[in-house]
Amino acid sequence: MEPKISEKAWNPELEKKILQQWEEEKIYDFTPQDDNYTIDTPPPYPSGRPWHIGAAAHYSQIDMIARTARMAGKNVYFPIGIDRNGLPVELYTEKKHKIRMRETERGEFLNLCRDALDDLEAEMLLIMKSLGISGDFANYYRTDSKEYRALTQSTFIELWKKGQVYLANRPNNYDWVSGTTIADAEIMYEDLATKLVYMKFKIKDTDQEIIIASTRPELLCACRTIIVNPDDERYSQYIGKKIIVPITNAEVELRTHHSAQQEFGSGAVMVCSYGDQNDVALFRELELEEIVAIGLDGRMTEVAGEYTGLKPKQARTKIIEDLETKGLLDKVEDIVHRTPVSERSKTPIEIIPMEEYYLKQKDAVEKIKKLGQEITFHPPMHKQILMNWLESINIDWPISRRRYYGTEIPIWYCKSCSEPHVPEPGKYYRPWEEKCPISNCTKCDSTEFVGEERTFDTWMDSSVSPLFISKFNRDDEFFKKVYPASIRPQAKDIVRTWLYYTLLRCEQLTGEKPWSEAWVMGYGLDEKGMKMSKSKGNAIDPLPVIEKLGADTFRFWSASEINHGYDFRCNEQKIESTKKFLSKLWNVSRFLSSFPIIKSGKLSASDKWILAELDNLVKECKKGYEVYNFFIPAIAIREFTWNVFAAHYIEMVKARAYGIEFSDEERDGAIFTLHKTLSTILKLLAPITPFITEHLWKELYSKDSIHKEKQVMPENIEDQSEITKEIAEFNSKVWNEKKSQNLSLKDSIKIEIPESLEPFKKDLKSMHNLE
Template sequence: MEFKPKLELKRWDFKIEDQVRSWWEKEDWWKFDPNSPKPKFVIDTPPPYPAPLWHIGAAVSYAMHDMIARAMRMMGYEVLYPIGFDRNGLPIELYVEKYLGLTPWKTDREKFLETCRQVLDSWVEKMKETLKRLLIAADIDNPYQTDSPDYRAFTQATFIEAWKKGLVYEAERPNNWCPKCRTTIADAEVEYKEMKGIMAYIKFKVKDSDEELVIATTRPELLCACRAVVVHPDDERYKKYHGKKVIVPIYGHEIPVLPHKMADPNFGTGAMMVCSFGDWRDVQIFRELGLTPVKAIDEEGKMTECAGPIAGLKVKEAKMKIVELLKEQGYLVKVEDIVHKVPVHERCETPIEIIPMKEYYLKQLEFKDVLKKYAEEMKWQPERYKKNLLQWIDSVSTDWPISRRRFYATEIPVWTCKRCGYKYVPPPGRYYRPWKEDPPIDKCPKCGAREWEGEKRVFDTWMDSSVTVLYITKYMRDEEFWKKTFLEGVKLRPQGYDIIRTWLYYSLLRVHQLTGKRAFDLVFINGMGLDPKGKKMSKRYGNVIMPEEILNKYGADATRFWIALEVKPGENYRVIENKIQGAQKFLTKFLNVARYVSSFPYPEGRVELREADKWILAELAELIEKVRKAYAEMDFHTVAEEFYHFVWDKFSSHYIELSKKRARMMDERFDEEDAKAAWWTLHTVLKNLLLILAPISPAISDYLWRRLYSSESVHAQRLPEAPEEWRDEATLEKGRAIMELNSKVWKAKKEVLGKKLSDPVTVEELKSAGVELPELGGFEEDFMALHNVVRG
């Protein structure tokens, strides 16, 4: 009998991935059916922000989310897996300003917005193609976009609902302010960066005395706003000054010396300048002591008129100038160069200032306890990231400022009556642009006036992003769909650990405020992609690895298998190309295993299995049990690792070798019935391996499945479950002992006896080489045939 492979390919050609993807585009197994009787699984897929450069780390996270979607479909769920793009906010504005030269405050607003939109459109098209090349099984051509009129109308509708519930208010209070972006930012958008600075030691004259207090400060430019000096109550050096007054150098106003526990005796000289809006500690002390603040820095980051000789200067210039003046006038003791942590805006890394501004706020303090309860109730992968959310919730100390003084974002749907100041908030249902259009009301319901001031401010982009799960489940738009997906489905949030305090936190807050429900049941956290040296990828460092570079060399299946094998949930990982190349070689190895198996027919009916067949099925049963558990826990690393070792170390290296002569009937000890048992086992194992591999490397698994077993996609099948009769611990032990014996025989023939592995060898020769053959039981004929062992 001639055994010719049904598969002709000897090396996996990733160009076939395009062909396989075209099959999927014509099929419906991946499309969400809300009327399906299957339980629903909702993935609140992170909508990426479009960018001209999209590095490999982003591609890795979306490939992992697709693995989740595919695995859950094969585990019996109807999966809602949408693709979206988060297009609102500062990044596009900063790009247009820097590279296209359009300053938002000096450009016609409509023209500026249209330019932003066009640039985003071009970026989105490139990103769509990358997602397709990653073999993402979703409706990539019809994504939702957070800057679409439909989405913005939805964001506005959720704001209107919060307004009606009394959760929104307007107030003037100190806020984090980015002088470069000219907007208020929330605490969650502030990062701390180590920067070079100075520590100036300044002499303050004690009133009615010849004494001087020396105060160390990193912000001498705020002397004009200094309204008190505080010292720690227990600091013996300064107890005699409690209640006395000192005179502020250059400006000459008198301020009190007060004891306060927030003064650090170990910082500088232990005496601390309290300046209005110097930092949040200053703000707190001002409130506690009832001091009257002054505004020393304006919205452009320049010193105001109250700064006297340094008025009009940028903060950095003002700092140097005031030090120069202090030195000239004899107030400066010394200046030290220091490195300290400075609060910066995460978007542009500009040091922030604290400036009092009138903004809209969303209440959040009263919801901290329920959000902590939700954090505990959700299942985390990995569990340790739960503490990140809990720590952030504990740190929240003010309500969320949700208004921004920018342009490319969802407008706040509010009009203010010019006569009486009444705030008109319209009914939900359409997209409102108050800066451009009149309100849908004839006259003010409070005073009857007809002149309105349309709101020019926009929402913080997290106001849009925080309701993605409600948008995709059609909250307020399709009650039946929302019931089946949000209320009855399992809801997953996959995301990076760096936005736990923003996207995850704000989503939990907003969904609870709007629905009274917990937003998610599961949270999957992915790590960050680093370059081969372990450094964060950044355009600034020139070390960004583009996904196209990898896909053009190795294809998506190999890239995805590398992702699963190397990237553990929640862990940072290095992108090392030779490991991706190794994944590609493994898939070629697997292809050749499939090619070998395709040489044999797949017997129908009952076959009489040999001991080796029973052993590999017992190994397969153990593999299936492990990977089903790992898939349920979204642990693809374990799946890939177990799959790799099974294929390489057990199936290919041992079972195929043990059964090869039997399968090919190359030994007189075996007849066709013996061969059929091997054929059936080979195909049964391969079929199950294709099902296991499908969520990770979807193209090669589907291609092989359709060529060998079915015209229906492998992705329309269920993950395998091992029959009970395959589970046999005793057979497992015997088979693993045979694996060890195989290795000993191969080593003895090659290294001790100087034979080829195919050469005949006697029992006595093996014994002389240190290999004593035990009782082989049901493995004997396969073992003796494999090693060409002859007796006598």
């Protein structure tokens, strides 16, 4: 019998044809019903070359969530978005055009950013489509669209009216490279090599001195007090004394404070405005007068005297030299110091007092903790990232940024009295360019206004993604049907930003949590275990890999390599090696395509055994799919298909399926079981490898898409796994014996079949040509 499938191997080029069919058949179109499954998909950010291979693996698994939910009978709403706000595109545009943002006309700079994003976005959408992502590409959204920005501004106006927003001048994290305030959530900590400088501070009116160690000697000019631990007896005689600060000769008081660590450096600490967050807290607590030592340009200000205009690192080197020259240096140690670094520019941040807008969050921490407990996390361990972050919040969220490419803060100020005014919500406003929509100042009746020039923190936009996709304040009927969303899939590095801010903002605006489940994936690492990034040059571009090996090979690697929630290593050779499984599946399907589809047949012991093993596979896959851990079904399907179904059952029933020395009833039993097993494997595998399963399904079983099939449910057949072990051991024994006698697998051999395998005797005899 000729196989119905004539091609000898799976050709990834077929994926393009299948993509086209899906688009023409509109099989993933969404029509809202009373009960819907909404995925609040992370809008990826096109900056530089879009995506590395780890991000592509992440999104392919998000698609597996959507496909799993559809096969479970859910009405899936799977919106696709592109995140186009914020710093990365500004830096990319500056680099590409060799310009500086603040030296370029604002409108012109925004147009250059938009053009850059359009090119990068096109490639990103191509990757997503090539991966077989079954989202709504026809209606994909952009976070820099007028509609999206209008929503961000509307939610701000609503919170402004509720008294949740205020203006304050406070010490802020400042990224001097990008020239803007950043929130605590945008800081990462790196262990950087630095110098711990031990300096001699004189006790006033004595010839005595104390040694103070610091990693920031350049801030001597901002030193306002010295603290020691109250239990540190070394300094008890100096409490309340005046201390002379080296280089500046300023006089400060030595005080006690519990935050001083006796074991660090000399145990005596200089408190400067502002070396770190501990300094910020101490300045507030001790009511010290601030000295601004570092300016917005990241250089020392005029209070630094002869060091004015130097970058902090330059000033540090020069001050160490001067301390040594003046005999005020005790010693210098090379240490590794945990340093706060801007997540975006990768440079150490400074803390500078600035006037910014704040959104209240401190008062909401307990409420968000409660909401967090109500959300099911996959895997559960990543809930702790959120809880740890909530424990660390001690200031409100600074939401204003001094950048261009972002959603503008919709505020105009009265030119006469500076009273701020917000417009009515609903449209997108650009205060830096547009006339104020309010005619008269509510305070002094003036008619002249000045527009706000700052933009929002990009998380102000991203945090309303579930509201935007559900048409919040635009289509009440649609909103009621799809909100709250069902699941938020995302990476673990943005739990403290995107996940947290979305919880905060959506609760403030709707009074409820934005989704009931959160699915959190680990990092994609390079083959050495280092986190992949474009800046390190170790990121693998996914598009050439997908084009060379096919999306299904890539997706099956993603599922079988990544135990959900854990970091994973990316290696092109490993991806290529997973192609062997798809080849095996193709060969099995091609062989079975020789046999007609039979709806029933007399089942032998062998048939009942493999169907019991198939039922175990269904149960195992169900377990993995229910928690969206695709590693479980991927490994189970590969193991069953390769090492049980193909290696043992197919070989056992091959002769029977051809009807050689078996009755028609026995033949039909084998053919029925072969097709039932393969069709079940295809349905189980469909969410992971949608292309090859679609092709084989349509070739063998139906004109309709496999992706319209319902999830396979267990039949609860009695377990026969003990028999599996015995069959495998017996078959291996026969194969090894033939090998040792230099016999081919078709040659006859005399071996006794164990009594426990008696029900399988006829199939085993024909399989091995036993005498």
